[in-house]
Amino acid sequence: MRHLIALATCLALALLGLAPVAAVEVITVPQDVNAVNLSDVVQLQQGSEGRVQLSTAPGEDGIIRRIEVLASQQGTNPNWALFALRNDSDQQIERLLVAPFFRLPGSGVFQPDLGNERITALTPSAGIRPVRLADSEADVFEITLDPGATVTLVAELATGELPELYLWEPNAYRDYVNSFTLFRGVVLGVASLAAVFLTIMFVVKGRGVFPATAAFAWAVLIYLLIDFGVLGRLLGLPAGAMQPIRAASEAGIATTLAGFLFIYLNLHRWHLRFVHLALGLAALFLALFAFAFFQPAIAATIARLVLVLLGVSGFFLILLLALRGYDRAVLLVPTWIIIIAWLFFSWLVISGQVSNDVAQPAVGGGLVLAVMLLGFTAVQHAFSEGQVSIGTLSEVERRALALTGSGDFVFDWNIERDRVSVSDELATRLGEKRGALRGSIKRWLDRVHPEDRDRFRTAFDTLVELRRGKVSADMRIAGHDGNYRAFRMRVKPVLGGDGQVNRIVGTLQDVTEDRAARERLLHDAVHDSLTGLPNRQLFLDRLDRALERGRTPNGVKPAVFLIDIDRFMELEERIGHSAADSVLLAISRRIARIMRPLDTVARITGDQFAVVLAAEQTAGRIAETAEQIRKSLKAPFNFGDRDLTLTASIGITIYDSEPATATEVLRDAELAMYYAKRLGGDRIEAYRASARSISAYNRTSEEDLERGMKNGELQVQFQPIMDIQSGKIAGAEALMRWNHPTRGVVAPEEFITLAERSGQIERLGRIAFEQAAYHTRDWVSSLPNLSEEFFVSVNLSPTQLATEALLNDIRTILGQNAGIASHLKLELTESQVMTNPEHSAFVLDALHKLGIGLALDDFGTGHSSLGYLHRFPFDTIKIPPDFVQISAVNGAGHTQGPIMRAIIALANDLDLAVIAEGVETQPELERLREHNCRLAQGFVFGAAMSASEFTKHLSAQLAR
Template sequence: MVVCALVLAAAGIAPAHALEPVSVPVETLALDLSNAIEYRRESTETIQVSTAPGPDGIVRRIEVRSRGTEANPTWVVFHLANNTDQQLDRLIVAPHFRLAGSGLLWPDLGASRIAAITPSQGFAPERQPSQDADVFLVTLDPGSVVTFVAELRTRDLPQVTLWQPNAYKDSVNAYTLYRGIVLGIAGLLALFLTILFVVKGSMMFPATAALAWAVLAYLCIDFGFWNKVFHVEAGADQLYRAGSEVMIAVTLVIFLYAYLNLNRWHVRYSHVVLMTLLALSALFGVAVYDPSIAAGIARMVLAGLGVLGFVLIIAMSLRGYDRAIMLIPTWLLFIAWLAGTGLTLSGELVNDLVQPALAGGLVLLVLLLGFTVMQHAFAGGSIADGLINDAERRALALTGAGDIIWDWDVTRDRIYTSAEAEESLGFKRGALEGPARDWLEVLHPQDRDRFKATLDAVVEVRRGRLAQTFRLRAKDGHYQWFRLRARPILGNDGEVIRCVGTLLDVTDAKTAQERLLHDAVHDNLTGLPNRELFLDRLSAAMTRAQADAAARPAVFLIDIDRFRQVNESLGLSVGDSILLTVARRLGRLLKPLDSLARLEGDHFAIILVSEQTPERVAAFADAVRRAIRAAIAFGEREIFLTASIGIAMYDREQREPDDIVKNAEVAVAFAKRLGGDRIETFRPSLRIAAGDALTLEADLRKALERDEMKVYYQPIVRIEDRSVAGFEALLRWDHPKRGRIPPTDFIPAAERSGLIVQLGLFVLERAAKQLDAWHQSLPGGDKLFMSVNVSSRQLLRHDLINDVKAVLARASLPKGALKLELTESLVMENPEFATQVLARLKELGAGLALDDFGTGFSSLAYLQRLPVDTLKIDQSFLKGNGRNRLVILKSIITLAHDLGMDVVAEGAETDAEAAELAGFGADYAQGYLYGQAMTADDVKKMMEKAQKARA
C-alpha cells in the first residue's frame, strides 16, 4: 500500500477537459482521460469523426469501421497533443473492474472495455497483454495532435488513464506485492481456522473458517489471481465475482447464528436463519442468469446484516451475554467498513487507494473475528479443551447428574453412600455406612426381603444389574422412595468383590404417580370413587354374590332435585360445598362392606351389601332421604334439598355392572317424573313407562303446532255471596290417540324438556285475551280477575318481565286483574331473586298470589317482604279431622288478613267446608262445589244464567 500510494502520488493524475486536445506533458506519469472523452453511439457499423485541428489548423474527417461483434457499438473519441519536441510513448489503460462507482443495484462487475483503438494518424496502437485491464501502446510524434476513436465492448468506460510505460509497470508491481501479502494473510487465516475446527470441534470454528474461505475466494477474483490459476477470458469473471459476494453474505449469516448461539434464545431465530439461507442459496442460480442482480442483492444483504446484527448484538449485550459483548468492537469496525464501501460504490470515494484498502479491511475483519472466537473458545480452562479421558468423563457425568453414589464392598461387607443420602433422610454422616444387614433396619418392612434376595442373587450368579426401587425410613419416621442402579465388579478369581452404582431420590415421582392413580379412579372434589371404580367394585360384589347368595348387592342412585338452581342462584363454590356436605352425610350411613361414589355432577351412587332384607333396604333408603332433606346451614340462611332415589337389586340375571346401573337410572328417572323427592325401586314396567315418557315428550313438542292444547277456566267465587269473582286458567291436552292426558303426566315432561316456558306463555296470552273479551262482553265482567300459574323455569328467566309487560299491553287489563300464581316452594328456592322479580311484576300492574301456602318451609321474614296480594291455602288444610287442622287454617287466614292479603281456599267440595271457610273469614273459595274447569263458551253460559237468576 505504501509503494502504491507513492507511485500514485508521484503520478499526480490530473483531470483533463473534454472535446479539447489533451496536452501530454513529458514529466506527468499518469493522466486521467475519463473526463476528456466523448461518447458516440451510431446506428451503423461505421463512424465518421472530425479530427482536432493540427499545427496547420486543418480539420480532417476520418471514417472508422467496427471490428467487434456488436451491431451498433459504442464509440469514444478523445484527442491527444504532443507539444514537445520529443517522441512520446504512452499506455492507454482501461481497467476491467473498478469498485468506485460500480453501484449497489445491478452493479457493474467488470468486463473487457475497449475492443480496438484507431488513431487519426500513425500506426494503430498495439494491445499489451494484461488480465486486469485493456492496455494499448500509442506513440505521439513531436508537435502532433492525434484523434483516437475507441470501439467499446460495453456501453460505458468507467475509467481510462494515459500512463508512462515504466510508471504503469511500477504501479502494477506495487499492487502485486500488496495483493500477495493480503492473499497470504487471508489464506493462512482460513487454513488456521479450519485446523482449529478439526481440533476443537466447536460450531463457531467452521462458521468462521467458512467466512474466511469466502473472503479469500473474493480476493482471488478481485486481485486477478483466479484468472492466473484457471483459464478465464479477460473480463469474463462476473459470475465468479457475484458468487463470491453471495458466499460472503451466506457465511456471515451462518457465523452470527453459530457464534451468538441463537437457537438457545428462541426457536424462531433458527427458522428465520434457515429461510434466509435458503433465499441466499437461490442467488447462486440467479448469478448464472444475471450476475449483476445476484451481486446487488448480496450487497444489500450485507448492509442489512450490518444493521440487524448490531441491534441483535446490543440487545444480547444488555442481557449480559458475554459472546455478544466480545463482538461489539469488531462489529463497529464492520459497520465502518460498510460505510466506506457504500461511499465507494456510490462514487463518493474515487481514489485508486480505496479498492485495495477495502480488501485489506475485509481481511482485517476476518482476522479480528477469528481472534474473538479463539478467545472465547479457549476461555473455559482445561475442561473446555476436550482432552479428557473416559474415566474423567464418567466422573463429570455423575457429578452433573447429581445422583448419590452407592458402593457395597462385598469382601468386607460394607456399604458406602454419599453424604447426600444421609442429609435427605435427616441422619448424621455415616449413619447409612456399615454392613448390608444394617440397611434392613431402615428399609420398609415390605422391601426388606426383596432387597436381601436381590443382593444374594447378584453375588451368587456373578452377573446382572441391580435395578430396584425401595423405601428408606427417615429420621422423623416418614419413608422416602429411592431407586438403586448398580452392577457387580468381579475380581481376578471371578468372584464379586463389590457392587457400585447410584441412588436417586424418587419420592416426588412416586408421590405424583400415586396421586395420578388416585385421581384416575376418584372424584377430585369429594375424594369418593368415580364411575370407573364404582363399576369395578360393583363387579366384585356381583362376583361374591354368585358364590354367596346371601350377599346380594343393591345399587342406589341419588339425584339431587333442582341442584342446577342452587348453582345458578348461590354460585358454583356454594354448590361444591353442598356436595361435600351431602357426601359426608351419606358416608356416615355406610358400613365397611358398603361403597359410596360420585358418578357425576349431583349424582351419587351406593353399593349396599350390609343390608339384605327388603325392610332393611327400605329403611336405609329412607335414612338416605332424611339425610339429604336435613337443613344445610350456610351463613345466616338454611338450604333445604330433596333427592330422587332409584334402587336396583341384583337378581343374578344381570351379567354386567352397567345393567344394574341402567336399571337404577330408570328408577331415578321415574321418580323425577313424579315430581322428585321420591324413592323408586326398579321394576320391568318402568322401562315401558320410560319409553312412554320419551314418546310423550316428542308428542308434546308438536301439540302446540297442532292446536291440541286448550285453556280451561275454573271459577273462583266469593264465599260471602257465592258470586263468581274470577277464574284460574288451567291447561288441558287432548291427545289425538291417547285422549285427554292429565297435567300430572305432561307437566313434568314439559319441565324436563324445557317446553314449560312455551306452554306457560301460551296460557298467559290466551287467559289475558279471554279476560279482556269477558270484560267487554259479559255483564259485570269488568270486575273479574284471572289467575295463571307460573313455573320455576319461567320465574328464573329474565324474559318473564318482558313477556308479562307485552301481554298486559296487548290486553289492556286493569291493574290487578291478571294474577300470577307462584308456589310457596318455588319462591323460597331463591327468595332474594324472587322478591326482585315479583316487585317488577307488581309495578307492571300484575296481581300476585302465593299458591299452596303452608306446604313448604317458608320464612315469615320473607313473607312480609314479598309483594303478594293473595294467599291460596292448599286443599290439604280443608280435609281430615282434628283440632290442629282448624287452628292452623284459622291462623293462616288471620295472618293473611293482618298482612293485607286476600285468602283463596282451594279444594272446596262440600257445603260444610264452605261454611267452615266462611266462619274463619276466608274471602274466596275454589273447588268442585262451585264448578269444574270449563271452556270459555261454558263460562259465558254460566255467567248469563247467573245474571238472569239475580234479575
C-alpha cells in the same frame, strides 16, 4: 498568425459541411508526477458508420488538423474517447496509459459496473503508435511523446463508456502493482487457511455450524480470487466474461452469510416459521445465483441489497436473542458489529465517496476479517460446549460421557474398605455438602427410609453371596431437611482377581417427581376430582371386600345407602354449573362428617352418593344414621345472600348373606332409592323383594328384545306421505314394529324405551335404516316410472345421533345400496339436536354431504326452531299433529290455522319442504289444501303397512 490559421481551418470545415467537435482539452504531462487521472478530461463521442472524424488539438504551430479513425473491425460502430497530451520538455517522455477493467470504488449499488475490457485500440494524431502491454487487470498502452509535441489520442472503446483512465510513469506503475501483490498474497493465504481449517473441523466433528462457516469462507475466497484477477488468469477468461462470475460470487457471499446466521443461531428451534422462511430464502438465493449468468448487473444489485438487509435484520435479531440470554447470540454481537461497519465502509466505496487506491483492497481485507471472526466465534462456542473432540473416544470415555449425559448419579460401594462413594451432585440434590454421603455402608443406609432398609440389605447380601445378578428397585433417601426423595437404584457386583465380589457399582436416578405423578394418577383414577371421595370403581371394590368379610362367620354385615339429591338438575339450571359444584362439595362434607372410620362414602354419579356402613349393625342404628344424613342435607345451605334448601331420597339395603356381587347390592339400594322418589322424595326407603322381581322382569325383557332382533321379529312398516295437491304418493315414513311370537304386536313406546334403557337402541336404529334402504333400493330399481323426488324417511333416536358409529354405519349401508342416498331422509327432533349442538352440527353436515335429506320433526314445539333452520342443513320441516288436527278446546281452533299458515309461509321463503303429520279427517285435509301445504301423512291416507302392501300401492299408482 497561428490564430488566423485555426480560424481558416474552421471556415473550411464549415464550407465542406463538416462541423468541428469541441476543442479538446490539452493535458501537459508533468515530469515529476507518477500518475495523472485523465478520467475527467476525456471526451466521449459516438462513431458514425464505423468511423470517427475529428479535429485534433492545436499543435505547436497552432494548426488544427482534421483526422479520421476507422474501427478496428469492419461492421462495428464503437464509441470513441478523445484526449490530448503535450510534452513541454525538451526530452522524449514515455508513459503508460492505464484503463482498469474493474474498480470497486464508484461501481454503484444499482446496476453496478462489474468490469470489462475498456479500450480496443489507441490511435495517435502524430508520433509513435502506442504499444499494448499485457496486463490481467487493465488495458495498458505504452505511449511516447516527442519533445514539444502535442498529440491527440483517439481510443476505440470496447463498451459505451470509460469509467477511469490514468497516465502512469512506467516505473511507478510497476511499483504500484508490486506494492499490492504482497498484500493480496497475504489476504488470499489467510482466507485459504480459514476455509481449509473450517472444512477440516466439519469433517472431524460434523457440527452444522462448521460447514456453514466454511461455506462463507470459501465464498469469500472465490470473490477475492476474482477481485484480484487470479481466477480470470487461471481460467483464461477475458474481463467481460468475468461479469456473471463476479455477480455470482457476490450472491454466494449473501447466501452463505444468511445460512451461517440461521444455522449458528439454531433458528429452526425457535419457531417452525423460521424453517419455512429459510427454505424460501434458499430457493430465492439459488435462483439469484443462476440469474447472475443471465443478468449479471441486476443479480449483483440484488445481492448487494440483500447483504445490507441481512446485516441490519441480523443485527436486530442477534440483539433480541442476546437480551433474552441466548449465549450464541451474545458471542456473535461483537462480530456482527464489525460486519455492520464493513457494510457501511463498502457502501462508501461503491458509491464513490471513498475512492483512493486502498479502498478496494480494504474491502477485501474486511471480508477476510469477517471470516476469521465468524470462524473464531463458531470454534469458541463449540469448545465452550465441549463439542469439539479430536480423535476417537475409548469405550471407558464413551460410557463416562453417556453417564454424564443421562444425569444419573454414580454409586460405588468398596466392600473391602467398606466405603461408599457417590456423585457430589447427589449430595447437592439432597441439600448436603459435598462428600457428606461418603463413608461406611451402615452410615449411608441410615439415610434410607426405614421401610426400605431390610429390603436393600437383603438385596446387597444376595449380590455378594451369589456373585452375579443385579438389583433394580426404588428406594427413599432422606435429605438435609428430613424429607425423603425417591431414587431408582441399579447396581451389580464387580468381581476381583480371586473371584470374590470386591465392590458393587451402579447408578441412582431421581424418580421423585415420576413417583409422585404416578401416585396422583392412581389416586385420580379411583377418586372423584371434585369432592375427593372414592368414585364408583373404588366404592364397588370396597363394597366387594365388605361383602367377603360379611360372609365369614360372625362377619359384619354391611348396609349400603344410595343418596340422590331431589331436583338437583333444576337447581343447577337456576344457579349455574360452578355454583352447583360448590353445593355438591358441601353435601359430600356433611355426609362424611356423619360417617365413622370403618365406613366408606363415595360419589358415584353427578348428584348421587353411596355409603358402605360397617360401623352399625342393628336396624335401628342403621335407620338412625340414614335419618341423620337426610336431616343434615335438609339443613339450609348458605349461598351468597340467600339460603338453599335441598332434600334427598335415600335407598337402603342390608346384606343378608345371600350370594350377590357388589354391583347387585348397589342396584338393590338404587331400586329402593327410586321407590323413595316415586313416593315424593325427601324420604328413606329400604329395599323390598318386589323390586327384585321388577329387575328380573326388566332383564327378561331385554333378553327378549335381543332375541327378537336376532330372529327378525322387528320389521319396518311404511306409512304413506301423500302429495295432497296431486293425490299421489310422494314418499313414506319407515316405522319399526315388533310382532312378538307370544305377546303379539308390542307397542313401539314399550320396546323403543326398553332399547334405549338397555343400550340396544343403536342396533335397533341400524336395523331400521338397513331395512328402509333395502326396500328403497328395490322400489327404485323395479319401478322405472318412480319419481326422482320419492323419498323414505327414517327416525333417529337421541342416542344414535350422539354415537360415533352412526356415520360409518350409514356410509356402509349406502355403499351396499348404491344410488339411493337422494331417496332417503332422516328425521330428528329439536331436543335431539340441542343435546350436543356442536356434535350435531358436525354429524348433520356430514350426512348432508352424503346426499341424505334431513327433516326437523315436531317443528314449533321447541324454543329456538328458527335458529335450527339457520344453523343446521335441514331441507324439510314436519308440522306436529297438535297444529294439524282441528280442536276447539280452549279456543285452540282459532290459533292453529294462523300458526300453521305462518309455518308454511316460512318454509316456502326458506325453500324447505313441509310435511303435515297426524291428518285424520277430511276437514283437516281440506284446510291443509287451503294453506297450500303440499305433503301430508296420517290415518286419513291409511295406517302403516308392510313393504309388500306398500309396493302394491306404488305399482297401482304408477300404472294409472
